[in-house]
Amino acid sequence: MAKILALLSLYLILSLLSAAEPVCKANGLILRLLHRDSPDSPLHPENISHPCYLSAYGLETLDTKNIRPQVHVQPLFLYMVKIGVGTFRTTPSYNSYYLYMDTGSDLIWLQCEGCRARNGRCFSQREPLFANSRSQSYLSLPCNKSQLCIPNHCIGSSCSYNISHKGSTSSSGILAQESFTFISSNREAQRVKGLVFGCGIANEVTYGDDSNKIAGIMGLGWGKLSFVSQVDSQSDGKFSYCLLMVNKYTHRWPETYLRFSSDAVIRPNLRMTPLQHHEQRKSYLLELQGISVNRARLNINASVFSLRRDGTGGCIIDTGTPFSRIVSPAYAVLRKSLENYFSRLRNLKYSTQRGLDLCYERKKAEGFKKLPTITFHLRNGDLVVGAKGSFLVMDKIGLSKGEYFCLAMVPNDSGSVIGAYQQTNQRFVYDTKGLKLFFGPEDCSRDA
Numbered sequence: 188m189a190k191i192l193a194l195l196s197l198y199l200i201l202s203l204l205s206a207a208e209p210v211c212k213a214n215g216l217i218l219r220l221l222h223r224d225s226p227d228s229p230l231h232p233e234n235i236s237h238p239c240y241l242s243a244y245g246l247e248t249l250d251t252k253n254i255r256p257q258v259h260v261q262p263l264f265l266y267m268v269k270i271g272v273g274t275f276r277t278t279p280s281y282n283s284y285y286l287y288m289d290t291g292s293d294l295i296w297l298q299c300e301g302c303r304a305r306n307g308r309c310f311s312q313r314e315p316l317f318a319n320s321r322s323q324s325y326l327s328l329p330c331n332k333s334q335l336c337i338p339n340h341c342i343g344s345s346c347s348y349n350i351s352h353k354g355s356t357s358s359s360g361i362l363a364q365e366s367f368t369f370i371s372s373n374r375e376a377q378r379v380k381g382l383v384f385g386c387g388i389a390n391e392v393t394y395g396d397d398s399n400k401i402a403g404i405m406g407l408g409w410g411k412l413s414f415v416s417q418v419d420s421q422s423d424g425k426f427s428y429c430l431l432m433v434n435k436y437t438h439r440w441p442e443t444y445l446r447f448s449s450d451a452v453i454r455p456n457l458r459m460t461p462l463q464h465h466e467q468r469k470s471y472l473l474e475l476q477g478i479s480v481n482r483a484r485l486n487i488n489a490s491v492f493s494l495r496r497d498g499t500g501g502c503i504i505d506t507g508t509p510f511s512r513i514v515s516p517a518y519a520v521l522r523k524s525l526e527n528y529f530s531r532l533r534n535l536k537y538s539t540q541r542g543l544d545l546c547y548e549r550k551k552a553e554g555f556k557k558l559p560t561i562t563f564h565l566r567n568g569d570l571v572v573g574a575k576g577s578f579l580v581m582d583k584i585g586l587s588k589g590e591y592f593c594l595a596m597v598p599n600d601s602g603s604v605i606g607a608y609q610q611t612n613q614r615f616v617y618d619t620k621g622l623k624l625f626f627g628p629e630d631c632s633r634d635a
Contacts, residue, residue, distance in 0.1 A: 293410030
């Protein structure tokens with residue numbers, strides 16, 4: 188049992204990642220999404236060793252007016268983008284890297300060769316570190332002379348940055364301009380010149396090992412350094428995605444995309460909720476008003492979801508968080524309601540699994556049958572999350588028959604987060620200029 192718990196914990200913590208490659212289409216920008224278990228993913232079991240799989244478990248004008256970068260998806264429901272960086276005397280003329288797609292932060296950053304210096308810190312990655320000193324298009328931002336610099340934050344004569352993410356991931360280094368290349372669906376290279384990014388010198392992540400391909404993060408949140416803001420002439424402040432549902436029954440890996448501008452289509456059947464922005468936060472805030480289980484509204488005071496004046500609390504939507512986090516007073520009510528629901532079902536045994544809070548064991552494998560729907564009541568519209576997006580179902584390991592299932596949400600003291608797992612098979616369209624989020628159910632395997 189100890190081995191089962193250890194493997195489950197690793198699976199829950201690291202089970203879903205994503206990767207991206209770019210695609211080109213008129214008047215838009217698209218990135219192909221990859222799930223971590225996709226055969227195309229750098230973290231697919233066939234692409235890494237078994238132990239590593241368990242541990243993994245001032246901007247210039249664009250060269251072209253119509254860019255559509257691709258995005259790929261991988262499990263633990265974190266999504267990645269594959270990009271080309273720099274200009275070298277090689278073929279191709281850039282180096283390729285995978286970056287996490289993160290709507291909860293605003294900076295694009297990746298590890299640079301400077302992390303090997305005396306005061307640097309690198310995490311392991313399979314691709315060579317970005318050799319910024321040899322790139323013909325690399326240009327650091329001069330200290331205190333760019334509007335994108337933080338005043339008096341410098342390393343030598345260059346602007347510097349320091350960013351922390353959830354889960355002990357952080358990076359600090361130099362802000363610089365560089366050419367980024369996105370490979371389109373027809374295999375044409377589309378280049379963006381002068382994109383400002385963080386050239387990481389002191390970096391730390393929780394997923395780095397010798398098989399790791401992830402080199403950094405692509406920030407899509409609020410802020411002038413965000414990828415969305417920097418390609419404003421192409422994005423018009425709009426982007427969209429549909430995250431592929433991946434579970435133990437998934438055998439087919441269709442392509443999904445991160446879309447921008449006119450490719451981020453607002454269909455008539457989509458609901459709308461206002462996007463909120465607090466100056467102290469880079470993430471997209473939503474007004475969460477309540478939660479239901481199987482359409483029965485829970486007795487939760489809406490004030491527990493409120494955003495405080497200092498920017499704390501509230502509810503964010505975040506592709507960089509695998510499983511939703513529910514503010515503790517509301518989670519306690521949700522958990523109690525689910526315990527009452529499952530107490531009426533036969534052949535269930537409560538299981539103290541590590542990694543998720545509420546888990547059950549059953550001798551007969553039933554998949555998602557009899558598991559309830561959970562609804563997040565947002566201002567002006569309900570986000571209805573079916574059983575496949577609310578629970579994680581796992582086979583027992585070894586000769587034992589049956590399965591475990593767990594609520595794919597955890598309690599959190601500091602606020603609520605709608606994570607990537609709960610966003611699967613839903614279309615989301617962000618209109619950052621109109622301060623609106625459009626959403627609705629969709630079969631993301633058909634996101635052609």
